[in-house]
Amino acid sequence: MGGEDLLEVSNLETHFFSYRGVVKAVDGVFFDMKKGESLGLVGETGSGKSVTALSIMRLVPPPGKIVGGEVIFQGENLLEKSEEEMRRIRGKRISMIFQDPMTSLNPVFRVGEQLAEVFIQHQKLDKKEAEKKSVDLLRSVGIPDPDRRAKQFPHQLSGGMRQRAMIAMALASRPDLLIADEPTTALDVTIQAQILELIKELRREVGTSMLLITHNLGVVAETCDRIAIMYAGGIIELAKAVNLFKNPLHPYTQGLLDCIPRIDAPKKRLAVISGLVPDLIQPPPGCRFHPRCESASDRCRTEKPYLIDIGGGHWVACGRNAEDAGKP
Amino acid sequence: MTKTIMEIASLRKHFPIKTGLWGEPKLVRAVDDVDLTIEEGESFGLVGESGCGKTTLGKLILRLMEPTDGVVNFDGYSLFNLKKEELRRVRKDLQIVFQDPYSSLNPRMTVREIVGRPLELHGIADVNERGERILELLEKVGLSREQATRYPHEFSGGQRQRIAIARAIALNPRFITLDEPTSALDVSVQAQILNLLKQLQSELKLTYMLISHNLSVVRHLTDHVAVMYLGKIVELAKTAELFERSAHPYTKALVSAVPVPDPEVRRQRIVLKGDVASPVDVPLGCRFHTRCPYTKENCKSEEPKLQEVAPEHLVACHFSRDFYS
Amino acid sequence: MGEVKERILGLRKERLERLATLNPETKLTLSLLRRSPLAVIGISMVTIFASIALLGPYLAPYDPYQLDLSVRFSPPSAGHWFGTDGEGRDIFSRVVFGSRYSLVAGLVPVISAVILGVILGAIAGFKGGKIEDLLMRITDMFLAFPSTILAMAIAAGLGPSLENAMIAMIAVWWPSYARLVRGSVLSIKETEYVEAARATGETDINLIFRYVLPNALSPIIVMATLDIGGAILTAAGLSFIGLGAQPPTPEWGAMVNAARIYAIEYWWLPTFPGLAILAVVLGFNLFGDGLRDALDPRLRRF
Numbered sequence: 030m031g032g033e034d035l036l037e038v039s040n041l042e043t044h045f046f047s048y049r050g051v052v053k054a055v056d057g058v059f060f061d062m063k064k065g066e067s068l069g070l071v072g073e074t075g076s077g078k079s080v081t082a083l084s085i086m087r088l089v090p091p092p093g094k095i096v097g098g099e100v101i102f103q104g105e106n107l108l109e110k111s112e113e114e115m116r117r118i119r120g121k122r123i124s125m126i127f128q129d130p131m132t133s134l135n136p137v138f139r140v141g142e143q144l145a146e147v148f149i150q151h152q153k154l155d156k157k158e159a160e161k162k163s164v165d166l167l168r169s170v171g172i173p174d175p176d177r178r179a180k181q182f183p184h185q186l187s188g189g190m191r192q193r194a195m196i197a198m199a200l201a202s203r204p205d206l207l208i209a210d211e212p213t214t215a216l217d218v219t220i221q222a223q224i225l226e227l228i229k230e231l232r233r234e235v236g237t238s239m240l241l242i243t244h245n246l247g248v249v250a251e252t253c254d255r256i257a258i259m260y261a262g263g264i265i266e267l268a269k270a271v272n273l274f275k276n277p278l279h280p281y282t283q284g285l286l287d288c289i290p291r292i293d294a295p296k297k298r299l300a301v302i303s304g305l306v307p308d309l310i311q312p313p314p315g316c317r318f319h320p321r322c323e324s325a326s327d328r329c330r331t332e333k334p335y336l337i338d339i340g341g342g343h344w345v346a347c348g349r350n351a352e353d354a355g356k357p
Numbered sequence: 358m359t360k361t362i363m364e365i366a367s368l369r370k371h372f373p374i375k376t377g378l379w380g381e382p383k384l385v386r387a388v389d390d391v392d393l394t395i396e397e398g399e400s401f402g403l404v405g406e407s408g409c410g411k412t413t414l415g416k417l418i419l420r421l422m423e424p425t426d427g428v429v430n431f432d433g434y435s436l437f438n439l440k441k442e443e444l445r446r447v448r449k450d451l452q453i454v455f456q457d458p459y460s461s462l463n464p465r466m467t468v469r470e471i472v473g474r475p476l477e478l479h480g481i482a483d484v485n486e487r488g489e490r491i492l493e494l495l496e497k498v499g500l501s502r503e504q505a506t507r508y509p510h511e512f513s514g515g516q517r518q519r520i521a522i523a524r525a526i527a528l529n530p531r532f533i534t535l536d537e538p539t540s541a542l543d544v545s546v547q548a549q550i551l552n553l554l555k556q557l558q559s560e561l562k563l564t565y566m567l568i569s570h571n572l573s574v575v576r577h578l579t580d581h582v583a584v585m586y587l588g589k590i591v592e593l594a595k596t597a598e599l600f601e602r603s604a605h606p607y608t609k610a611l612v613s614a615v616p617v618p619d620p621e622v623r624r625q626r627i628v629l630k631g632d633v634a635s636p637v638d639v640p641l642g643c644r645f646h647t648r649c650p651y652t653k654e655n656c657k658s659e660e661p662k663l664q665e666v667a668p669e670h671l672v673a674c675h676f677s678r679d680f681y682s
Numbered sequence: 683m684g685e686v687k688e689r690i691l692g693l694r695k696e697r698l699e700r701l702a703t704l705n706p707e708t709k710l711t712l713s714l715l716r717r718s719p720l721a722v723i724g725i726s727m728v729t730i731f732a733s734i735a736l737l738g739p740y741l742a743p744y745d746p747y748q749l750d751l752s753v754r755f756s757p758p759s760a761g762h763w764f765g766t767d768g769e770g771r772d773i774f775s776r777v778v779f780g781s782r783y784s785l786v787a788g789l790v791p792v793i794s795a796v797i798l799g800v801i802l803g804a805i806a807g808f809k810g811g812k813i814e815d816l817l818m819r820i821t822d823m824f825l826a827f828p829s830t831i832l833a834m835a836i837a838a839g840l841g842p843s844l845e846n847a848m849i850a851m852i853a854v855w856w857p858s859y860a861r862l863v864r865g866s867v868l869s870i871k872e873t874e875y876v877e878a879a880r881a882t883g884e885t886d887i888n889l890i891f892r893y894v895l896p897n898a899l900s901p902i903i904v905m906a907t908l909d910i911g912g913a914i915l916t917a918a919g920l921s922f923i924g925l926g927a928q929p930p931t932p933e934w935g936a937m938v939n940a941a942r943i944y945a946i947e948y949w950w951l952p953t954f955p956g957l958a959i960l961a962v963v964l965g966f967n968l969f970g971d972g973l974r975d976a977l978d979p980r981l982r983r984f
Contacts, residue, residue, distance in 0.1 A: 048713065073543035073544065073545060073546075074514075074543050173631075187632045187633070189632050189633075190632065217406035217407055217570065217633055218406060218570060218572070218611060218614045218615060219406060219610055219611060219614045219628075219629050219633070220406075220632065220633065221614065221616075222613075222614035222616075222626060222628055222629075223628055223629070225616070226626075226628055244543065244544065245616070246544075246618035247615065247616030247617050247618045248616045250616060250617065250618045250619055250620045251616045251617075251620065270620040271620050271621060274618060274619055274620060274621075275621075284545065285544060285545065286618065288544055288545055288547075288548035289544055289548075289573070289618060290548075290551070290573040290574050290576060290577035290578075291573055291576070291577075291617065291618070292572050292573040292576050292600065292612065292615045292617065293617055293622065295576055295577060295597075296577065298552060298555075299548035299551055299552055299577070300548065301545070301548050301549050301552060302545045302548075305513060305515075306513075306543075416877075419881055421877060421880060421881060444883075445883040448881065448882065448883045449883075451881075452881065452882070453877075453878065453881050455874045455877070455878060456874075457874060460873050460874045460875060461874035461875050461878050462875050462878075463875040463876075463879070463892075463893055463896075463897070464875075464897060465892075465893075465896040465897060466892070474879070474882065474884070475882040475883075478882060478883050478884060478885075479883065521878070524878070524882075528882070
């Protein structure tokens with residue numbers, strides 16, 4: 030791991046202009062990724078993690094709009110590119126897989142045909158070659174009887190197989206970055222295990238970097254090198270996986286870890302983060318988390334904390350942590 | 358001495374499906390010969406993946422569906438033999454909380470109507486007393502009295518689930534089926550709801566049947582667990598025993614498949630081959646043999662019966678003794 | 683005695699509270715409607731039409747039946763805004779009064795068809811089995827006939843009059859609603875809140891009327907609104923071919939029919955009633971379209 034910069038997101042802001050007001054779904058997100066690494070973006074509903082991913086791909090649906098910031102991918106700012114240029118990047122240099130494979134696979138076309146499209150579009154192969162490569166690709170993601178499966182329609186495949194097909198499509202052009210948005214959330218636990226193993230294996234082979242979006246801390250613990258925790262539109266902690274779990278610094282992260290029931294270590298009572306997720310139209314002033322934080326100080330109520338490097342690649346956006354570390 | 362509150366014997370639910378004009382009618386064997394007993398006051402967990410039949414079983418024990426065969430005895434009543442009126446009365450004691458808080462509440466009714474309807478239906482208290490009771494129920498589940506006149510749309514997922522719980526406890530039931538009660542919720546909200554459920558259980562002396570695919574939640578909340586696969590129970594034991602000393606390959610695979618929020622824990626993962634089988638084409642012999650990494654010859658022809666591998670620990674596998682650690 | 687009074691007051695208070703807090707869904711629908719220009723135009727036209735119909739006698743300068751042979755076939759003028767017809771009757775007054783017939787001809791058949799169709803469709807969808815099959819086959823039978831011809835046949839069989847035309851329309855319209863409602867009922871029947879209600883011991887009747895139907899209303903409302911325009915047009919059409927309202931009733935279709943032979947010489951005779959039909963039907967169609975867009979779940983999010 031390590032090496033050159035792949036992705037640098039600075040002060041990304043994406044807002045949704047709804048009839049009730051402006052929803053600041055992503056409000057100043059900063060993070061970076063190096064080539065070959067996997068970064069987990071973790072958050073609950075409304076944290077802005079999916080919108081962040083869609084913003085990188087420039088696929089934010091209306092009434093959403095990217096209103097600020099930079100997304101530097103391999104030296105180029107994606108936010109300044111034209112739609113035509115983005116189309117050439119999507120599916121080739123950056124690929125995305127979603128939670129529900131039924132929505133990204135066209136139900137009226139056969140699976141093999143859709144896979145072949147990728148090859149025809151991006152690698153300029155002719156139809157016969159593309160179809161042969163599709164079958165090989167299906168085989169490589171562990172789908173038994175790939176010749177038969179390629180001729181089937183998406184609804185004829187099980188959830189796990191569809192997800193494999195989608196992964197196959199995403200990795201077909203050997204992209205530099207794979208964005209996976211809750212890829213296993215809709216799957217059964219044993220199938221989830223299979224898919225996670227598959228993703229790990231393929232990443233080893235192809236060397237793709239991965240941005241994994243999920244709300245499941247167990248999944249990121251297993252598959253990611255670094256983890257970023259999002260809350261109310263911003264990243265509040267970012268660290269190497271081992272460090273995050275061993276030494277969570279932000280009260281929200283601590284709260285999250287304490288409230289999850291563990292299959293290997295049963296708890297008597299689950300800790301609770303009091304209160305509710307904030308309204309993104311009128312977020313609380315200062316630190317977004319302060320109304321729910323037990324150690325909130327006056328400063329937290331007025332000043333919005335920025336991500337600060339505590340050391341060892343561990344970043345926290347928290348006033349109290351900044352004080353502890355002796356930083357302004 | 359604990360009393361058995363629910364007894365399920367040889368319960369079966371088969372759905373016939375048509376396969377066109379010429380095909381032979383096929384059967385979806387959703388629940389296939391299930392026996393289990395639940396003690397009063399305990400939490401009983403039912404786990405399995407999609408197609409295992411746990412949701413169907415949950416509906417059968419409430420008689421939201423008629424069985425193909427079998428008996429369910431609830432508190433001494435033979436559920437499937439009750440007449441309409443008797444069933445209505447027994448229903449007071451048997452309630453359910455559903456998974457999706459976005460679709461389990463009638464969008465056209467206010468909170469007060471939703472929670473109050475069971476009281477109205479069963480003629481409990483008069484209009485004024487009912488009003489007060491509804492407000493008490495709301496407070497009990499952590500909502501405020503002012504919210505009684507609102508509609509479900511105006512609440513978050515966790516709050517809606519609280520409303521559903523308030524509805525379920527309105528009639529002072531003895532038994533509540535919780536069908537994936539927190540699967541649609543964020544983890545922080547899940548924690549709140551799980552704590553609430555535990556608290557209500559001890560306060561109101563409730564018995565829970567928890568149906569879930571989330572093994573961590575089941576571990577946290579239950580006393581006994583049954584693992585289902587393709588309509589049958591493959592393992593049944595006290596919770597700690599099942600998770601720490603599982604004796605069925607499927608259970609072992611399930612438990613090992615759950616990712617743990619700790620990157621330093623390196624677990625031996627048993628990855629199963631193939632997909633979750635369909636209850637339409639149930640494999641012969643042991644239903645699990647097509648995915649089992651330890652399949653032997655007799656697994657393909659003989660169906661294993663549930664047998665004790667340790668006190669109160671039942672397993673349906675020919676080689677359970679070898680797997681039991 | 684005091685107890686009863688208290689109880690009544692308690693219930694009334696509850697009703698008032700409920701009215702005060704509009705269902706947020708309704709609020710959203712209203713705000714969406716307000717923002718669609720076509721819907722606003724449609725609603726305005728419909729409102730104008732309804733007002734004219736209701737205020738008819740006060741707006742019409744002349745009695746619609748009053749003959750004045752001295753001014754027959756007069757073109758539009760200050761005294762007679764729309765001119766006069768072959769019997770010297772003021773066309774403007776007749777058009778104004780005609781709106782009442784159109785209003786009735788539009789609302790009565792549609793509302794009746796809706797009620798009939800909803801009841802049958804709900805029973806079919808809810809009960810299922812043989813009842814559903816029977817009801818749906820009857821529905822199919824009615825739908826198999828071209829609606830206009832069926833309406834004409836029934837109207838002709840019963841005798842030409844506006845009332846019979848309305849009966850004919852009810853007979854022709856109810857099946858579409860039955861089908862629509864049955865479909866909605868089938869899907870809503872399986873939702874969790876219906877199951878939860880069943881688990882609490884809710885009665886079948888209540889399940890249909892408090893749980894299923896209120897949630898199936900949207901498509902019905904849209905269809906009904908669009909159908910009102912169609913009903914007005916059909917009633918006018920039946921009258922035009924002589925099967926509906928009969929002269930001297932100032933019904934628009936009948937007026938156009940009577941004016942046919944004079945159309946070229948005295949253009950104002952069929953034109954104004956015809957324009958009235960056009961305006962009203964257009965208004966309802968715009969309103970119905972706007973309503974359908976406002977209620978479309980996919981467009982409702984923001």
